[in-house]
Amino acid sequence: MGKKEQNEQSLISQNTEMINEAELFERVSAIIENRKFRAQASANQESIIMFWEIGNHIHSALLGGERAAYGKQIVATLSLQLQEKYGRSFEYSNVRRMMQLAERFPDSQIVVPLAQQLSWSHFIALLPIKSDKAFMYYATDAAARHLGKRELRRQISRKAYERQEIANTQLTEVSAVPFNMFKDPYLLDVFGLKDNFLEADLEKAILSGLESFILEFGHGFTFADRQKRMTMDGDDFTLDLLFFHRILKRLVAVELKLGKFKPNYMGQMRFYLKWLDKYERQEGENPPIGLILCTEASRDQIELMELDKEGIAVAEYWTVLPPKTEFERKISEIYLEAQERLERRKLLPDGGQKRIEYFLDEKEEDDE
Numbered sequence: 001m002g003k004k005e006q007n008e009q010s011l012i013s014q015n016t017e018m019i020n021e022a023e024l025f026e027r028v029s030a031i032i033e034n035r036k037f038r039a040q041a042s043a044n045q046e047s048i049i050m051f052w053e054i055g056n057h058i059h060s061a062l063l064g065g066e067r068a069a070y071g072k073q074i075v076a077t078l079s080l081q082l083q084e085k086y087g088r089s090f091e092y093s094n095v096r097r098m099m100q101l102a103e104r105f106p107d108s109q110i111v112v113p114l115a116q117q118l119s120w121s122h123f124i125a126l127l128p129i130k131s132d133k134a135f136m137y138y139a140t141d142a143a144a145r146h147l148g149k150r151e152l153r154r155q156i157s158r159k160a161y162e163r164q165e166i167a168n169t170q171l172t173e174v175s176a177v178p179f180n181m182f183k184d185p186y187l188l189d190v191f192g193l194k195d196n197f198l199e200a201d202l203e204k205a206i207l208s209g210l211e212s213f214i215l216e217f218g219h220g221f222t223f224a225d226r227q228k229r230m231t232m233d234g235d236d237f238t239l240d241l242l243f244f245h246r247i248l249k250r251l252v253a254v255e256l257k258l259g260k261f262k263p264n265y266m267g268q269m270r271f272y273l274k275w276l277d278k279y280e281r282q283e284g285e286n287p288p289i290g291l292i293l294c295t296e297a298s299r300d301q302i303e304l305m306e307l308d309k310e311g312i313a314v315a316e317y318w319t320v321l322p323p324k325t326e327f328e329r330k331i332s333e334i335y336l337e338a339q340e341r342l343e344r345r346k347l348l349p350d351g352g353q354k355r356i357e358y359f360l361d362e363k364e365e366d367d368e
Contacts, residue, residue: 118143163331220248
């Protein structure tokens with residue numbers, strides 16, 4: 001080997017020693033995984049848009065005249081032809097779903113952004129929902145929280161949309177509680193609490209199952225503290241749970257109560273919020289808000305006291321979930337009562353203030 005070749009070999013050896021091979025492998029792997037994910041996401045989006053286009057074309061072709069009379073047979077025949085050429089994705093039931101999607105959303109611009117974040121399995125779970133508002137609530141929630149199809153189905157079956165709408169009826173025109181912030185009731189059945197549990201038992205159960213609790217609460221909540229000590233004039237006070245909402249940039253105080261809501265809980269929570277606003281609120285944050293969780297919410301009292309003006313919401317929590325039919329009946333009753341309270345409020349003089357009309361739509365059908 002000549003001197004020139006020896007120098008080149010020596011330089012290669014030196015450079016090889018300088019390279020961290022494990023780190024190089026990790027970085028190249030990250031590039032591959034990132035591109036694979038983006039390719040899969042792009043393919044998923046294109047598939048859903050394709051399904052929408054197919055559904056839209058079939059739906060348009062079958063509209064009007066005598067075509068509607070034998071449309072079902074046409075779709076069945078078309079489905080068999082498509083399956084033979086392109087596979088099981090074009091089974092009759094799936095082609096019908098494509099048509100439902102196009103009929104539900106004639107404007108593809110509504111579907112396109114959802115297709116960037118949701119799979120076709122998500123859309124299959126969403127299509128049975130009759131209310132467009134409920135559909136969009138579950139769709140955007142699944143996208144924001146990266147929910148899988150199983151968790152999405154769970155949210156739908158547990159009536160998350162209706163429970164949020166029930167909570168929204170507490171809010172007035174001058175509410176200090178953000179719209180769509182809370183639910184009512186909260187379903188804490190995952191903790192498996194037995195009869196005669198104590199507030200401390202509930203708190204411990206929540207902390208041990210914090211991920212499930214935050215999932216029930218919704219997108220943006222992070223845990224901050226438990227048994228938050230607040231000292232004033234030599235006296236100590238303790239708040240059960242303290243959260244921070246990253247999106248809304250505000251502290252959220254949570255008090256757990258056994259039994260029925262009592263009016264004096266308002267004064268206690270007001271004190272906590274004043275203390276947090278003075279001593280814990282950081283620059284750039286919005287004022288703290290509070291949630292009082294009770295086993296019975298006394299919604300008429302809550303409406304009368306206008307707690308939302310103080311930044312306070314109240315909600316029930318259920319530690320045992322009734323059988324499906326009974327659960328749906330109970331939620332339906334609470335939902336209807338919430339609509340009635342809202343209608344009564346609309347009849348009151350508004351004092352020159354703009355009345356909020358967007359809480360509940362009395363013409364909306366149930367979502368299942």
